[in-house]
Amino acid sequence: MNTTEKKKLLIFVAVAYGMAYVMSALMFIGFKKGYDLTAFVNTMMLYPACGVILGKLICKKEDEKLPMFGYITVIVTCAIMVVMSICSLFIHFEPSKNGTDFWASLSSVPLIIGSIVAYVAFWACGKEKRINAGVQRSNFGWCILWAFITVILLFGRVFLSVFATDLFAHNHDGWNMLKGVLVSPSFWIGFIFLPFNFFLSWLAFFGEEYGWRYYLQPVMQRKMGKRLAVIVLGVVWALWHLGADFMYYTTKDGPQAMVAQIITCIAFAVFFGFLYMKTENIWLLAFAHFANNNLTALFAGGGSQAIQNQSIAWSQLPIQALSFIIFILFILAPIYSNKKKEKAE
Structure with missing residues (x-):
């Protein structure tokens, strides 16, 4: 350097x-x-x-x-x-x-x-x-395809989380709540308007992705190799959220929120890192980040109020980690092989 x-x-x-x-x-x-x-x-x-x-x-x-x-x-x-x-x-x-x-x-x-x-x-x-x-706007056609795949995977993560929660709790409470969300007109209205809302708020999600994926990921990959770099990036990305973890997402379960954030950020650092190396299109990453945040709020039942002041138990974290496995598995993708030459930034 x-x-x-x-x-x-x-x-x-x-x-x-x-x-x-x-x-x-x-x-x-x-x-x-x-x-x-x-x-x-x-x-x-x-x-x-x-x-x-x-x-x-x-x-x-x-x-x-x-x-x-x-x-x-x-x-x-x-x-x-x-x-x-x-x-x-x-x-x-x-x-x-x-x-x-x-x-x-x-x-x-x-x-x-x-x-x-x-x-x-x-x-x-x-x-x-x-x-x-x-x-x-490189690889536009592939970006459209990966945008659809991203949304499908985000839905899949929610279903996997609910299934695992009910399995360990020996009840159907999670599934009943999810069915209530999926039959709600407000959920589908919000879902349909996601592309329009993205155009009006994309700058916030670009704000993160331009820093983490466009800039810091290539810098770290040149130093550490592709796989290790995105894992470390996930950790430093999570630590960047400390203030929000302790004062916004929850006000009483800060340590749990921090660990949950590390799990989340490592999983998405792997998947988003894959998307960026695959397409070299920061717009796709901004959309993927937007889709995750907004679908999380929709599944929780509303806007920003739905993700504030959460109660997070330590027992929830293994299930959260399990639900993110569909994103973490992208670390095995061939594009993460260090034998492939990095493109210059």
Whole structure:
């Protein structure tokens, strides 16, 4: 790794992890007050992309062409959402009758606008700039196929989890709950609108995937080899979520949430890593990440409120690990063989 690459890595770590942990310290203020922290968690997703973008801009070669307007849109969107998150700690509004938090709703506005503007900017910037930035739409046909497969696997994971839970509990409670979700019109309406919602919020999921898959995965694979790198990446990705694990996803079962996050992130680091090596298309990864998060919320019965303040027992973790086996098995794919040469980033 040369001096420029080391500088980019330091910038990435400083922004992606530095911002996440600094904002987690501020989250603690809201946590102690019992405030909704959705605005913080949504904003957090943009930090990895901002780390990559700032590294590229600071270390930019004189003749290197980059999609400047798209990059600036990402940074400005993140900055506005950071300000809104901080404001939510000191200017408090009671939740609406349906439980929706004011600042969570307001922070979605810059995200929607940023998603639309950045999409157009990356589309219109030209092929050379897209390739230099890693936002080209390569292997489009394969990406459509893998998007469908991803959704099927996500459904399969839920069914496997329910089956395993009921098997060990010797009852049908999980299956009865799942049947209730699947016959609910609201579930299928939400499912049908997923592609439209993705267009309006893709920037958040791009924010993570641009950092983890586009940037950090190749860096780590060159150092550690393909298989070990994605496993380690899963762990460091999980540790990046620490603030959300202890103050958002659960407020009383933090250690369990952290272990659950490590299991989840390793499994998806393997599968998402496979998708990225297979297609080299960051848009597919953004969609896969979006599909997982939104289907999880739909199966849980709603939006962000459904995944907050969860109760997580240690006894649930082995079943969770078992349900993720369909993603972890992708580590055996031939593309993970270190005998294959890595493509230059």
